[in-house]
Amino acid sequence: MNLSRRSFLKLAGATAATAAVVGTGINKVVAEYEPVRLNYAREVPNLCTFCGVGCGIICHVEGGVVVNTEGDPDHPINEGTLCSKGISHYNISYIYDVRGKSQPNPQRVTQVLHRKPGASDYEVIDWDTALEKITRKIKETRDANFETTDNGVTVNRTKAISWLGSAFCTCEENYLFHKIARGIGAINVDHCARL
DSSP: OOOOHHHHHHHHHHHHHHHHHHHHTHHHHHHHSOOOOOTTOEEEEEEOOSSSSOOEEEEEEETTEEEEEEEOTTOTTTTTOOOHHHHTGGGGTEEEOTTSOEEEOTTOOOSEEEOOTTOSSOEEEOHHHHHHHHHHHHHHHHHHHEEEEETTEEEEEEEEEEEEEOTTSOHHHHHHHHHHHHHTTEEEEEESSOO
């Protein structure tokens, strides 16, 4: 039998892959998992919230809970494909255990955590307290560092506050954040996606 180098590499790769699957028993492990049932889930088209590209995502919702997400093949931007961040949309809130069952993600922060100056641990505080502290700090910083003129030119700005937009928010939310940042006089405005 006369094999070229390319044919030999293809045959060796196929043989190694088959041996790996059969030898490790992956086919038995996969058979033990229950398939994800989406028969009764409602499909809700949505946009990926990770960056400003606007890829389409289909969220499968059952009983008000997202049970699966996948790329939207009818969407003109991504045509069903998703990047590594977009494909992990479901795992923001949920993870799979060793048996393949979905459970809430234990690493997800669901409460406001505050660390007092000099403390080593965080404490849980309510939203009203957190928003009041943030508002007070912004106001104090703006008032202490607000510039009205620069060499006789009216500037109405502060260089002491910087604002970072979020790729996890929608374009509309980031538009509002930008308006707030400009409204308080912040000139250091950036975005983590920067596409």
